[in-house]
Amino acid sequence: MTCHSAALYRFFGLTAAFLSLLLIAAESSDPPSVIPEPILHASPAFTRIEIPPGEERRLSITVTSPAAARLIAITTDCRCISSITPTPIELLAGKETQIDLRAVGVLPGVKTVSMRTSTGTVRIQVQVLTTGLGTGADVLKEVFTRARTAKASAWFIIHDLRGEIRNCGCSAGSLGGIDKIAALPTRCSELGKDLSTHFVLSGDVDGPRPGVGGTLAKVGWTVGDPAVAVTARPESVLSTPGVIAIIPTTPIAVENARLLRPLLLGGMMTEVLLVSAEGRIIEHMSMPIDASLPSQPDVLTAFEDPLTYTIDDHSQPSQSCATCHSAAHKSWSISAHARAWASLKEADKTDSCVVCHSAAISGPVKKKTLSPNVQCASCHQGAEAHVASAGTVHTKGTTDCRSCHDARHDPGFNPIAAWAQIAHGK
Numbered sequence: 001m002t003c004h005s006a007a008l009y010r011f012f013g014l015t016a017a018f019l020s021l022l023l024i025a026a027e028s029s030d031p032p033s034v035i036p037e038p039i040l041h042a043s044p045a046f047t048r049i050e051i052p053p054g055e056e057r058r059l060s061i062t063v064t065s066p067a068a069a070r071l072i073a074i075t076t077d078c079r080c081i082s083s084i085t086p087t088p089i090e091l092l093a094g095k096e097t098q099i100d101l102r103a104v105g106v107l108p109g110v111k112t113v114s115m116r117t118s119t120g121t122v123r124i125q126v127q128v129l130t131t132g133l134g135t136g137a138d139v140l141k142e143v144f145t146r147a148r149t150a151k152a153s154a155w156f157i158i159h160d161l162r163g164e165i166r167n168c169g170c171s172a173g174s175l176g177g178i179d180k181i182a183a184l185p186t187r188c189s190e191l192g193k194d195l196s197t198h199f200v201l202s203g204d205v206d207g208p209r210p211g212v213g214g215t216l217a218k219v220g221w222t223v224g225d226p227a228v229a230v231t232a233r234p235e236s237v238l239s240t241p242g243v244i245a246i247i248p249t250t251p252i253a254v255e256n257a258r259l260l261r262p263l264l265l266g267g268m269m270t271e272v273l274l275v276s277a278e279g280r281i282i283e284h285m286s287m288p289i290d291a292s293l294p295s296q297p298d299v300l301t302a303f304e305d306p307l308t309y310t311i312d313d314h315s316q317p318s319q320s321c322a323t324c325h326s327a328a329h330k331s332w333s334i335s336a337h338a339r340a341w342a343s344l345k346e347a348d349k350t351d352s353c354v355v356c357h358s359a360a361i362s363g364p365v366k367k368k369t370l371s372p373n374v375q376c377a378s379c380h381q382g383a384e385a386h387v388a389s390a391g392t393v394h395t396k397g398t399t400d401c402r403s404c405h406d407a408r409h410d411p412g413f414n415p416i417a418a419w420a421q422i423a424h425g426k
Helices: 003-027 136-150 178-191 212-217 297-303 317-321 326-333 383-388 415-422
Strands: 041-043 046-050 056-064 069-076 081-083 089-091 096-104 109-117 120-129 153-159 197-202 228-231 245-248 269-275 281-288 358-361 369-372
Touching (some): 136 153, 136 269, 317 326
Parallel strands (some): 046 120, 228 245
Antiparallel strands (some): 069 109, 081 096, 153 269
């Protein structure tokens, strides 16, 4: 990264932090008389790093504990960010401790790093800027190209299935779709009839809905293949004949080519191993289950996702904000948030999808009733009490954007660019 680029990233990072502070200051109620001491100071709390696909970068954060404490573990929601600094660490009161992280240019987006201490957990966020793996279809073609070159078999392994039953298409990189997973064996036979392929589900094979594993087993996936061992003691099966991959269920410091640590926690990915005739792992790749892959739609009929919410098309909660916040309301009215409902396909108007394209209407009579579009109250907590009190009760801060723009639905989400599109004052 050039000095000029680094300066720009520092500038934008500081700008984002400053804007966040302004929002919090503007929307928070009067501070309590006693402000609790934070369990850990982490700096920077948000950072951005640009990484070419497949390459590594290192970054450091500084933590300071007000009182003596133990940093027990450092975990992340995506293995493209990992800690280099071993734990546990004894933190001395008031003394800075440097934590080193490794970032890999695999999946773009904002990643959460959790630091669990003896007094609580603190989280920071790292935004990875990368073109990443590419689409699922691109990775799949590359798998077969490399498998032919190496004369290897290809093992597709999904551990602890998570994600959406259907790929919602919220973004170009949205993950999900058991119809995509179901179509994979057929697509692979089309791409490489001359190659040996294996499809394995391990761990939680149902994930989004009971019966998913059984349905996928009917179309070429194997549930619980003994060649893929899932264990808390991986060292005990490292020398077991016939075991191709070992998935540890607890953190382990041992490194071995057969130890398979799935890339993404909570998203639909398949890990791909290229295995030689002698059972040696030649290469490990990760492939997103995304909209670029073919579909086998008939498997979806057994997993209908209904809409049990009532949609009140006449409600316009944000209109009540316009009287006092006309400039902010104007910014909202021309944003994608104001058209979020229209962006939903009819087939996506289901319980799992509509909650991020609408706003809840509170009150006992309005239970399970939603107003179309992402309204002011969707992001500004306590907005209804604020309106009801004619502004004397302040809102209570903003909702984390990642509650909707998460790793499954919008893996490439860029919070700074997103804020630029909806930026508004009071």
